[in-house]
Amino acid sequence: MKNEIFLDNSSTTKPYDDVIDFMSQISKEVYGNPSSLHTKGIAAEREIKKARQLIADSLRAQSNEIIFTSGGTESNNLAIRGYLNPNPRKGKHIITTTVEHPSVMEVYQSLAGKGYTVDYLNVDNDGIISIDELKEKINENTALISIILVNNEVGSIQPIEQLVRIKNQINKNTVIHVDAVQGYGKMEIHPKALGIDLMSLSSHKIHGPKGIGAIFMNQSLKMSPIIYGGGQESMLRSGTENVPGICGFGKAVEISFANINNNHENVRKLKEIFVNSIMENIEKFKIISPINASPYILNVAFEGIKAEVLLHHLEEKSIFVSTGSACSSRKNIHSRVLRSMGVTSKYIEGAIRFSFSHFNTEEQIIKTVEALVDILPRIRKKPKLTN
Ligand SMILES: Cc1ncc(COP(=O)(O)O)c(C=O)c1O
CATH class of the missing domain: 3.40.640.10 (Type I PLP-dependent aspartate aminotransferase-like (Major domain))
Structure with missing residues (x-):
């Protein structure tokens, strides 16, 4: 716990x-x-x-x-x-x-x-x-x-x-x-x-x-x-x-x-730290959430992975996230919302929703990025070798 x-x-x-x-x-x-x-x-x-x-x-x-x-x-x-x-x-x-x-x-x-x-x-x-x-x-x-x-x-x-x-x-x-x-x-x-x-x-x-x-x-x-x-x-x-x-x-x-304003500000800072840290440490990703979205939600697509696989690897490290939305993620279908936004299949497949609360801490955010840095290269599809 x-x-x-x-x-x-x-x-x-x-x-x-x-x-x-x-x-x-x-x-x-x-x-x-x-x-x-x-x-x-x-x-x-x-x-x-x-x-x-x-x-x-x-x-x-x-x-x-x-x-x-x-x-x-x-x-x-x-x-x-x-x-x-x-x-x-x-x-x-x-x-x-x-x-x-x-x-x-x-x-x-x-x-x-x-x-x-x-x-x-x-x-x-x-x-x-x-x-x-x-x-x-x-x-x-x-x-x-x-x-x-x-x-x-x-x-x-x-x-x-x-x-x-x-x-x-x-x-x-x-x-x-x-x-x-x-x-x-x-x-x-x-x-x-x-x-x-x-x-x-x-x-x-x-x-x-x-x-x-x-x-x-x-x-x-x-x-x-x-x-x-x-x-x-x-x-x-x-x-x-x-x-x-x-x-x-x-x-x-x-x-x-x-605490509505304090909570909002704390979560906004957490999201900012998270985004900056992803940009510094991870390659081949796309931030799907618009810049002026609610600070409580960040949808990021990682290239060359299946979101569900990443979700379970994160879970092994006691980090809990969602693929798309929780309500539709049990149905094995591509997110209607992401498709409506014009996100291509390449990204939809690897889209993870991180959603925050004021209970989250900066340390947790840093640990999550460290986990991504560790997991992503291991699960990313390797490019096919040609002669
Ligand atoms: C935007 C939105 N509307 C409605 C609901 C449904 O709410 P409840 O889980 O209380 O039935 C959810 C739950 O995920 C939601 O995110």
């Missing part, structure tokens, strides 16, 4: 000790069902209220604009289906991008055959959408646009402000859904000021527990649930609340936001 170097923080993060302690305390002492009318229920409801307020404050939103879900995947599903289902007259055209997380992409693809026309915005070599293409695609029939804020594979940050400005010029009624799972808790995002109507969040990316997330929802939207039952979470997400998870999420938000 002590010598582990965890550089896979975009797939998940280690929970803060304070989060674990708080969840343990809540599980032991506040185990009532929040719907129960007795004091045990009221105590649980009170803890949920506190967590909801913490999350609302972190977004400069109201507590009734926050709905708890089981994580980013459910939040994305609820945002899209929960808005489109009760609003059939708002238009049958929907827009997303080619670089979304599968929990958005797959929902859009499933809607394509069901009466919706779907447009996918392309991205440039930096993974960024084109505002001109957006202008061409958006029309008076566009009901919804879903866009990822920080890309989970490369860290590109989409120009949300510009997107909202353009959509307001063309169709004020188009609803904007932002998947902020990789940005939340790492940069300030104020959905109301930005004109975002729906925003997906996840706890386990910010040192909170897994299996809990939330959605910010503009109160003027008509929404319907995708999970039916007892009517919890303002009738939008039935099921007995995950009280320890919600409280752990609230605690992680409290800690993360108290």
Whole structure:
């Protein structure tokens, strides 16, 4: 444990000790069902209220604009289906991008055959959408646009402000859904000021527990649930609340936001040291993440290797990384995101995602580069000898 170097923080993060302690305390002492009318229920409801307020404050939103879900995947599903289902007259055209997380992409693809026309915005070599293409695609029939804020594979940050400005010029009624799972808790995002109507969040990316997330929802939207039952979470997400998870999420938000600028600066420095050290010590590589990407993510392709082979060699040295994104890396397919950015197969095959946390240290970064210097020459394909 002590010598582990965890550089896979975009797939998940280690929970803060304070989060674990708080969840343990809540599980032991506040185990009532929040719907129960007795004091045990009221105590649980009170803890949920506190967590909801913490999350609302972190977004400069109201507590009734926050709905708890089981994580980013459910939040994305609820945002899209929960808005489109009760609003059939708002238009049958929907827009997303080619670089979304599968929990958005797959929902859009499933809607394509069901009466919706779907447009996918392309991205440039930096993974960024084109505002001109957006202008061409958006029309008076566009009901919804879903866009990822920080890309989970490369860290590109989409120009949300510009997107909202353009959509307001063309169709004020188009609803904007932002998947902020990789940005939340790492940069300030104020959905109301930005004109975002729906925003997906996840706890386990910010040192909170897994299996809990939330959605910010503009109160003027008509929404319907995708999970039916007892009517919890303002009738939008039935099921007995995950009280320890919600409280752990609230605690992680409290800690993360108290240190948001420091953490960002520390991680930015780590990434800078990492990039400089790679440039000085390693040859034949390509940095795929754009220069102005989130500091928390660095995608680098090493020539002449298979990413999975490198991943396992690093693992032998207790260094943990990802190939492409964790969600698609078990499927043996080339990254859709990297292909959309025009990265050639030669590089995609050797692409590794290093993703950071403020728990990482400079020493860990140096050790990782030393490991790369040791491993790469051993696993690189040798050029064929000719007579
Ligand atoms: C951008 C993005 N959206 C959504 C998700 C899904 O979140 P969760 O794991 O909480 O379901 C992830 C997780 O990797 C992600 O990176």
